[in-house]
Amino acid sequence: MNIVPAETRAARLAGCLPACWLLVLALAGHAPGQPARPSLDIYWVDVEGGAATLIVTPAGQSILMDAGWNRDDARDAERIQAALRDAGIDRIDFFIASHFHGDHVGGLRALAERVPIGQFVDHGDSVDQSSERGRTTWEAYLQAVGDRRRSIRPGDKLPLRGLEFSFVTAHGDTLERPLMPLGPNPHCGGSWPAPVESGENAVSLGYLLSLGAFQFLDLGDATVGLQLKLACPVNKLGNVDIYQVPHHGNGVAPQLTWALEPTVAVINNGPHKGGGAEGFQVVADSPRLEDVWQGHRPLDTDPAYRTSDELTANLTDEDDCHGHWIKAIVNPDGRSYSITNARTGASRAYLSR
Numbered sequence: 001m002n003i004v005p006a007e008t009r010a011a012r013l014a015g016c017l018p019a020c021w022l023l024v025l026a027l028a029g030h031a032p033g034q035p036a037r038p039s040l041d042i043y044w045v046d047v048e049g050g051a052a053t054l055i056v057t058p059a060g061q062s063i064l065m066d067a068g069w070n071r072d073d074a075r076d077a078e079r080i081q082a083a084l085r086d087a088g089i090d091r092i093d094f095f096i097a098s099h100f101h102g103d104h105v106g107g108l109r110a111l112a113e114r115v116p117i118g119q120f121v122d123h124g125d126s127v128d129q130s131s132e133r134g135r136t137t138w139e140a141y142l143q144a145v146g147d148r149r150r151s152i153r154p155g156d157k158l159p160l161r162g163l164e165f166s167f168v169t170a171h172g173d174t175l176e177r178p179l180m181p182l183g184p185n186p187h188c189g190g191s192w193p194a195p196v197e198s199g200e201n202a203v204s205l206g207y208l209l210s211l212g213a214f215q216f217l218d219l220g221d222a223t224v225g226l227q228l229k230l231a232c233p234v235n236k237l238g239n240v241d242i243y244q245v246p247h248h249g250n251g252v253a254p255q256l257t258w259a260l261e262p263t264v265a266v267i268n269n270g271p272h273k274g275g276g277a278e279g280f281q282v283v284a285d286s287p288r289l290e291d292v293w294q295g296h297r298p299l300d301t302d303p304a305y306r307t308s309d310e311l312t313a314n315l316t317d318e319d320d321c322h323g324h325w326i327k328a329i330v331n332p333d334g335r336s337y338s339i340t341n342a343r344t345g346a347s348r349a350y351l352s353r
């Protein structure tokens with residue numbers, strides 16, 4: 001499906017194929033009269049080693065990929081709500097499940113009880129249904145989303161106003177063709193390992209958001225094998241400005257990371273989850289990288305493989321943690337952006353590539 005901006009397609013809805021449901025839903029889900037905002041905002045909400053990445057577009061549309069953990073105290077839902085309040089948003093237009101693990105969709109039920117959610121997007125049925133844990137997570141997801149669940153394929157797009165939101169991986173598949181002609185990826189060399197992988201991480205949904213020159217890539221917990229499918233022999237994605245490092249910073253393929261040439265990497269690790277030395281080194285060795293931001297100081301990792309405290313949102317162990325987020329504010333023309341550490345209020349500014 002290749003959807004052009006919603007406004008230009010509205011008149012064609014009568015002849016719409018079933019696959020263009022996303023467009024219909026986006027039109028239906030957008031609050032009339034939503035005021036234009038001064039920026040595109042991205043929040044990496046701290047869910048202690050899980051994921052919850054909130055995007056609010058300049059047109060006021062909201063997309064949340066993942067919702068943290070299932071907890072009796074609904075901690076992660078409340079942290080997401082705090083980010084929504086900060087953004088001046090009271091609903092989520094699209095919830096996207098990157099994959100069906102407890103650190104990504106466990107918190108969905110509590111969130112859905114507190115915040116109106118328009119539609120639920122995922123990669124397809126869980127591939128972890130043979131284990132009790134996997135089946136429980138999957139069934140809880142189905143219960144939370146009801147009949148508002150839709151599965152996408154690589155190449156599908158959310159028709160958001162004024163920006164491109166393209167799904168690049170889903171259910172183990174990737175884009176068939178590169179987004180731009182870049183030729184062979186020199187970081188692949190003559191051959192590259194093709195690990196045999198199974199489980200939900202290997203089928204993670206991933207997306208690329210483009211606003212003018214600005215590009216943000218979030219691949220959920222994509223495994224090394226899935227990253228290689230995007231990278232070798234040809235990098236299918238081009239360069240990006242901000243890269244949410246897959247799988248909380250563990251299992252990072254240099255062939256993809258170095259070909260993406262991110263300016264900024266964000267690692268959504270917890271105090272004892274993700275943020276490993278090997279992944280950090282791969283990211284740090286990426287050409288043109290300026291900064292690595294981390295959700296947490298990784299307490300079990302050698303300090304040589306951590307970013308600075310200035311670029312770390314949370315320094316303590318989970319029990320003492322205040323759940324500070326990292327926030328990117330992207331100029332609506334896409335030419336520049338800043339990233340803020342909510343713990344300190346300090347920001348750094350960057351130019352888009």
Ligand SMILES: [Zn+2]
Nearest residue numbers: 050103221247
């Ligand atoms: Zn995870």
